[in-house]
Amino acid sequence: MRDIAKGQDMPKSALTGSRIREHRLMRGIKQADLARSIGISASYLNLIEHNRRRIGGKTLRALSEVLKIDASTLTQGAERAVVTELQDAAASDSEVAVELDQIDDLVARFPGWAAKITAQHRRLRALEQTMGGLNDRLTHDPVLSEKMHEVLSTVSAIRSTASILVGTPDLGTDWQARFHSNIDTESRRLAESSASMASHLDRLSRRDTGRATPLEAVFAAFDGRGHHLAELEEGADPAELADKLPVLDSAEARSLARRYFETYRADARAMPLAEFEAAAQDAHLDPAALAGQFGVPLEAVFRRLASLPRSATLPDIGLVTCDASGALLVRKSPSGLALPWFGAGCPLWPLFAALSSPGVPLRRVVETEDGAQFVAMALAHPSGPLRFDRPPVYHATMLLVAQDDQSHTNTLPVGSSCRVCTRDDCDARREPTVLGRGQSQGLLTTGGNRS
Incomplete structure (x- = not known):
């Protein structure tokens, strides 16, 4: 019992x-x-x-x-990701009550509707980010600021002149002609300024169609291929691949994708697929051993392991990379841990701990709320060449390897993000969960680390 x-x-x-x-x-x-x-x-x-x-x-x-x-x-890997996204969708509109305890049943019984809802939620979040970006651009774009100033100044001049004409009916003919000429000149200037501003906004709108950010489009390109790009394995040109993928729907997205694709091709050349797969099996997926064998940095081995095609002989492998601000740059979700599409990840991930000790590899067994266990290996490394005249810029990369034998006891409890995590006693929580379980609703306090 x-x-x-x-x-x-x-x-x-x-x-x-x-x-x-x-x-x-x-x-x-x-x-x-x-x-x-x-x-x-x-x-x-x-x-x-x-x-x-x-x-x-x-x-x-x-x-x-x-x-x-x-x-x-x-x-349950794909469904876990859908459940997490549905929970996040429920949090986006607190005025509408939803049956959070029946989300699993929704995904199980109506997978098509669940996928449709999550796709629409993703699109709404993307549009919100696009609107935020356009708002920032309206606020800080010097071209728009100058043109808006021109429009407002011209409108003020026209209104002032018109007020004089209306308020002074006994103006002489010569003065009336002057004021009419001024209104005509300012009106032409207003039309030109308005047309120029509309043209600038049109260029911005064409540039900003599609996904919220170029990085999100690159995420989608990798996710759509399972993070294994066969064309680059065979030596294809990264620029040509970026140009032919429909998901990369802007010049900025294609430019960013080329950089990621070039890194992928360099990894593939340094660690050829067939040779690396055999070595990975022999080394039991030990990144340090593989780095020494192929003479490459540890973070390159992390990326290469995550790019291997799915196989019955390999465990599920995930990958996440962030910059020094904690913003996610690369994200491959393993089954059982849905990495967030938007916003920040779990503060307890070893990914972020690695940033405090650059160059020192970390290894921890992490466990999700559902009991899935992963060996998490993380490292903070320079993102570019080191120079004497400027401080180094670091990225952190974390590899997640699913464990068949989930019997580890000294594990680090982690989640996807605070919004959809229901762990009641977590000093790292920065906002209450949207799932309303236990005491997590009341963790927003003014003292300690519970912020």
Whole structure:
């Protein structure tokens, strides 16, 4: 009874067990027969199918082989990301009450609608960022500021002249002619200034169509390929690849993508795919050993491991990079940990701790709220050449390797972001969760680290 109660207290994994049960029934396999074929008890499989026990990598792979289905189809990685985004969408409009406790059911029963909602939410957030960028541009763009000043000055001059004409009916003919001439001149100037400002705004609007920022477009390009770019593996030109990808819908996005693609191609040349895959297996994915073998920096090995194509022999691998401000520059979400599309990540990630000790590699086993465990390896490194006349600029890169054996005890509890994290006792929390569980709603205080 104690074990069952403990299982009920575990975070609900709403889809993995349900999908196992669904595919078993579709194939007409009895629960006892399936359990026997993979070497577990029927009662334990029953708990898995009813989402009351987590399932490790070895058991999951065994089930996928018997059910003749890809293991990734049974996992909850993609759905976890959708659930996280739906939770964030719920937070964006606090005036509308939603059933937060039924989000898992929505994703399970109506995956198409769930994907549609998250896509629309993503688009709304992108538009909000675009509007914010345009507002900043209106405020700080010197061209717009000058043209707006011209328009307002001209309008004031026309109004002043017109007021004199209306308020002084006994003006002589010569003065009236002068004032009419002034109004005509200022009106022409107003038309020219307005047309020039409209032309400038039109150029800005054409430049700002598409995604919120060029970086988001680059994110989408990598996500759409699973972070494995076969063209660059074969030696394609980064500029040509950037020019032909529709998601890179602006000159700025294509320019930024070329830089990322050039880094990818350089990594591929230094660590050829077939040779690196074999070495990674032999080294048990040890980045330090691989860095020494190929004579490359540790962060390059992080990137290369994250770019490997999905394989049944490889664990799920994620990657995230930030600059010294903590802004996310690269993001590849592993199954079980949805990295945020917008805003900041979890302050407890080793990614940010690495920034305080540049050049010192960190390794921690982190655990999500759902119990997924990852080996997180992070390093802060210079983002460009070191110079004597200016301070170095650092980036931090973190590799996340999913663990089949989730039995580590000395783990670091982490989340996706504070907005969708329900851990009640967290000194790193900077805002209350939108999920309304426990005491996390009241962590915005004026003292200590709880800010």
